[in-house]
Amino acid sequence: MRKNNTEVYKSAEGRRLLHDLYRKHLLALDVPLSEQMVETSFGDTHVMYYGSPAGMPVLCFGGAWVTNPLVMRPFIEGLDLEHIRMVVPDVPGGIGFSAERQLDASKGEYGQWAFQVMDTLGIRECPVLGYSFGANIALQLCKEAVLCIRRLLLVQPAGFTKGASSKIEKLIRMADKEEKQLTEEMLKRNLAPVLSFEHDDLIEMTKMLFLHAKVAKGDWKELRKKDLHKFRAPVGLVADNSDYLFPGEEVMKRARKIIPFLEMSNLTNLDGHCGLFKNSEHTREVMASINDFLLRDITDAH
Numbered sequence: 001m002r003k004n005n006t007e008v009y010k011s012a013e014g015r016r017l018l019h020d021l022y023r024k025h026l027l028a029l030d031v032p033l034s035e036q037m038v039e040t041s042f043g044d045t046h047v048m049y050y051g052s053p054a055g056m057p058v059l060c061f062g063g064a065w066v067t068n069p070l071v072m073r074p075f076i077e078g079l080d081l082e083h084i085r086m087v088v089p090d091v092p093g094g095i096g097f098s099a100e101r102q103l104d105a106s107k108g109e110y111g112q113w114a115f116q117v118m119d120t121l122g123i124r125e126c127p128v129l130g131y132s133f134g135a136n137i138a139l140q141l142c143k144e145a146v147l148c149i150r151r152l153l154l155v156q157p158a159g160f161t162k163g164a165s166s167k168i169e170k171l172i173r174m175a176d177k178e179e180k181q182l183t184e185e186m187l188k189r190n191l192a193p194v195l196s197f198e199h200d201d202l203i204e205m206t207k208m209l210f211l212h213a214k215v216a217k218g219d220w221k222e223l224r225k226k227d228l229h230k231f232r233a234p235v236g237l238v239a240d241n242s243d244y245l246f247p248g249e250e251v252m253k254r255a256r257k258i259i260p261f262l263e264m265s266n267l268t269n270l271d272g273h274c275g276l277f278k279n280s281e282h283t284r285e286v287m288a289s290i291n292d293f294l295l296r297d298i299t300d301a302h
Contacts, residue, residue, distance in 0.1 A: 007093055008100045014212030018095050021208055025069040031081055040116040043099025046090040051081030057123045058294055059087050061134030064094025065215060066205055074276035078287030083295060089117050095213060105220045111140030127151040127294050133158045136220050142231050153236040153293055156273060159223040160254040161246050174210045182207050193244040194273040202274060225258045234263035236293040238286055240270045264293045
């Protein structure tokens with residue numbers, strides 16, 4: 001394979017294959033969608049829109065190492081996209097079509113980048129959703145733009161629990177394996193703590209990621225109480241008791257000490273970190289609570 005000078009992909013061929021996978025995940029969706037490129041001081045950012053153009057914009061972050069349309073699929077399929085329009089930027093330095101440079105979490109660059117995207121798109125004072133590792137970005141945005149977030153929703157969020165770092169390191173050791181070693185059986189065995197059920201797209205995504213991307217843990221720090229002491233918007237929190245990476249009870253306990261205005265909390269059992277991808281009654285109940293929280297201002301106005 002021809003090597004390339006990038007912080008994201010191991011080769012030009014790897015970039016092409018992961019971009020093709022991104023397009024495949026888009027084609028699997030049956031919702032109105034569009035895309036846009038915006039300029040930031042951190043390079044160009046690719047933004048996907050899911051849902052009716054007349055819907056209320058919700059700025060969403062889902063992390064960097066799963067394609068945008070796949071990591072957001074549970075929300076795309078579960079939320080009321082007639083009234084909500086999901087605005088989902090590809091994270092710089094992650095899989096997608098944004099600038100291929102890693103940002104420095106220790107310097108608050110993800111929050112600065114997210115605010116520039118919000119400002120350029122003209123969606124200040126919109127609700128913000130952070131899912132899994134995307135919660136780190138949403139929380140940095142809260143520090144950067146205290147008055148520009150109407151509501152904050154955190155779903156199975158990173159940033160609140162200790163011990164997640166070592167668990168993540170254990171998972172990404174698979175990136176050191178040769179292609180012939182990354183069998184489906186091996187992937188399922190190693191992913192079992194976060195993916196306890198069959199899901200072909202997530203298995204394929206993981207294999208392609210470890211074969212073709214330069215996966216890095218990042219330099220995120222645990223959230224501190226002073227980080228959010230000026231934040232005044234209502235916050236919703238969904239945590240999962242069976243979450244291997246971010247155990248629900250620990251998340252809830254820590255969040256109640258840190259978050260000033262916790263308006264909604266939902267401690268559920270989704271059968272693991274990837275449980276939202278499972279078609280179950282628990283998932284539908286969680287999505288209903290998320291939908292209610294995001295649209296509460298509109299509902300109350302009527």
